[in-house]
Amino acid sequence: MERKTKIHAEDGRQEITITREFELPLDLLFRAYTDAAIVEQWMGNKVLQLDNKALGAYRFETTDPKGNVVLRSRGTIHSFEPNHRITRTFEMENTPFEAQLEFLEFAALTESTSLLTMHVIYRSVAQRDQMLQLPFAQGINMAHNRLEQIVLTVQSTNHE
């Protein structure tokens, strides 16, 4: 299967470009970024604030199944051009990562397909590389947690 989402990340640079083609008309793709209830559905978080305008701001909150807050993120919207472009910052609160600058560009390919280009600029090459490796590190952590659970289960079974 062809990979729809592409990441362009050159060695030694503090930026990346993420591109994705959607089987959606441009206005629906853009709406997915601007309607708070829809953002919540696909991002899987709570939208505390989302002012879609130049000099607006947004705040998201991610909770675990018990309702504990695991991550808060926020940013300011620098420019907002419907069905064309959003320029904003993004920052995860209480993490070592500093704010990043995001240029989101929305374009129609056909009447029923569209393209999103996300150009992200980080404070440093090191921060970019850390951010890129975060999901891999989390995958290993998840595997490790699962392993701990398995070991605990095995131990308790042995004690029975």
Place this chain on the structure above:
Amino acid sequence: MELRRDVFQAIADPTRRAILTLLAFQAMTPTAIAENFGSTRQTISKHIQILSACELLQPQQNGREIHYTLNAKNMKAIADFIEPFRVLWEERFNKLEDVMKQYIPKK
């Protein structure tokens, strides 16, 4: 490198990731590895075969027993790589597409 795609298929599986985590601490025989999981010895052997084929594991013959260790060099290559980051966005965007395909505009 043609190998890479297979490598990421290999680590996409949670059991195989757990095996790699186990082997990060010590060299182990297939039997010892299997003891950590609820699956059969055969299932674990299959996982070990896949990981070995991707050169993430190295076998060491000790008399009659084979111990497996991590191939540190190839593990490092994965850690530097960004496939899990891409997959994270791919899943997020797939969700977006699914949500919007069901979207009915408000009048």
